[in-house]
Amino acid sequence: MNSDFAANKQVSFLRNGVSIATDLVPDAFSVYAGLWLPIGSASENSKNNGLSHFYEHLVFKGTKNCSAFQIAKEIEDLGGNLNAYTSRDATCFYIHIAKEHLQTAMRVLAELIMEPKLTSSDFAKERNVIIKEIIAVEDNPEELADDFFHKAHFKGCSLALPIAGSLKSVKNLCLEEIRKRQKFILDELPILVSVAGAVEHNELVKICKKFFGKKRSAGNQPSIAYSANSGVEVRQKEVQQATVLWGTSCEGLEAKELRALQIFSHIFGDGFSSRLFQNIREKHGLAYSINSSFGNFIQKTASKKSLASFQIFFATEQQNMERVADFIRKEMKTFLRNGFSKNELEKAKQGIIGSYKLSRDSLSSRQNRLARQVLRYGHPIDQGKTEAQINNMEADYIESFIKKFAANSKWTLAAIVPKKTCSVISSSIMAQT
Numbered sequence: 001m002n003s004d005f006a007a008n009k010q011v012s013f014l015r016n017g018v019s020i021a022t023d024l025v026p027d028a029f030s031v032y033a034g035l036w037l038p039i040g041s042a043s044e045n046s047k048n049n050g051l052s053h054f055y056e057h058l059v060f061k062g063t064k065n066c067s068a069f070q071i072a073k074e075i076e077d078l079g080g081n082l083n084a085y086t087s088r089d090a091t092c093f094y095i096h097i098a099k100e101h102l103q104t105a106m107r108v109l110a111e112l113i114m115e116p117k118l119t120s121s122d123f124a125k126e127r128n129v130i131i132k133e134i135i136a137v138e139d140n141p142e143e144l145a146d147d148f149f150h151k152a153h154f155k156g157c158s159l160a161l162p163i164a165g166s167l168k169s170v171k172n173l174c175l176e177e178i179r180k181r182q183k184f185i186l187d188e189l190p191i192l193v194s195v196a197g198a199v200e201h202n203e204l205v206k207i208c209k210k211f212f213g214k215k216r217s218a219g220n221q222p223s224i225a226y227s228a229n230s231g232v233e234v235r236q237k238e239v240q241q242a243t244v245l246w247g248t249s250c251e252g253l254e255a256k257e258l259r260a261l262q263i264f265s266h267i268f269g270d271g272f273s274s275r276l277f278q279n280i281r282e283k284h285g286l287a288y289s290i291n292s293s294f295g296n297f298i299q300k301t302a303s304k305k306s307l308a309s310f311q312i313f314f315a316t317e318q319q320n321m322e323r324v325a326d327f328i329r330k331e332m333k334t335f336l337r338n339g340f341s342k343n344e345l346e347k348a349k350q351g352i353i354g355s356y357k358l359s360r361d362s363l364s365s366r367q368n369r370l371a372r373q374v375l376r377y378g379h380p381i382d383q384g385k386t387e388a389q390i391n392n393m394e395a396d397y398i399e400s401f402i403k404k405f406a407a408n409s410k411w412t413l414a415a416i417v418p419k420k421t422c423s424v425i426s427s428s429i430m431a432q433t
Contacts, residue, residue: 017218050165
């Protein structure tokens with residue numbers, strides 16, 4: 001076992017493939033504990049799509065020692081809460097609870113992963129629940145647009161698949177596949193325990209050695225197969241307005257390039273003062289919701305490179321859809337031509353650093369950031385170094401990078417629009433220069 005220290009953060013690695021990361025907040029009254037499996041829907045195929053999400057659901061049906069009710073009651077009787085989620089690159093189980101109950105929280109999390117019952121009766125019931133969840137997405141335009149964007153942009157690789165699976169794939173999943181996933185977790189998949197709050201690192205290591213003894217070994221994190229496509233995809237549906245995602249992805253960005261993309265996204269569409277919000281909503285009143293975002297996946301691609309994405313989201317009436325898209329294109333062209341306005345870069349740096357500082361008051365944010373750093377890089381990132389990196393970014397470098405990024409990336413626009421939409425989104429809105 002070895003350890004890595006960074007400020008109040010520590011990481012230890014057990015020989016059986018369990019990593020333990022802590023972010024000490026001495027004055028906290030609680031702990032936020034996450035158990036992370038670095039695998040999600042991007043590690044699936046069309047036949048077993050939904051497996052990671054199904055596994056996340058099924059382990060909550062009970063363990064060899066506790067029923068589903070007993071698991072929930074034990075945590076809730078202590079004032080805590082327990083939940084989980086699956087994404088394209090990870091599955092996370094988490095508990096927020098008073099600091100004196102850390103051992104109870106870790107025992108419950110460990111039992112979920114080490115000793116789930118996985119019975120045929122629970123499997124059949126939970127399949128019906130998940131089918132209802134998939135159907136419910138059809139009534140949520142934002143979720144539907146996100147799935148539609150991934151299906152179009154990442155066509156040809158598993159990133160195109162929906163996290164919960166399709167009706168067909170979930171109906172075809174069998175319990176044996178869930179049990180194989182369980183064996184894979186115990187025998188091959190690395191596991192991360194990440195805790196933020198009033199937690200003593202060495203104590204947590206002892207607790208994890210006690211409760212994760214059934215974890216046998218681990219190899220490397222699964223990689224993500226990656227391919228990207230450009231184009232415009234439109235789906236008509238019984239909705240009142242158009243919901244649009246316009247974005248791209250990029251493989252192999254270096255740390256400085258990711259920082260440049262983060263700063264650009266901040267000034268372009270992140271918040272009420274951003275260019276897109278001020279122009280499209282405040283000046284022209286064309287959309288209630290409009291923003292941009294960027295993301296960085298936990299897992300590497302098959303080429304062992306980083307993978308990042310950039311998206312612009314908006315929702316508007318169908319008659320305004322092309323006009324909004326045209327304004328976005330013009331704003332992009334304006335930045336590519338003129339770069340940052342006076343003081344815009346410094347204010348963006350100040351805003352990003354300020355948001356980081358605010359998130360330090362949230363144990364959930366601290367735990368999540370710590371986990372993603374350890375899973376992505378193998379160690380925590382010092383906050384001071386992050387702030388220095390942001391402050392050292394220069395306008396010329398960011399502007400040059402965004403020009404190359406915009407010109408060389410494959411852009412996809414995916415839209416969920418009302419039926420009988422007459423206008424057709426012109427391919428000209430995809431032009432970046």
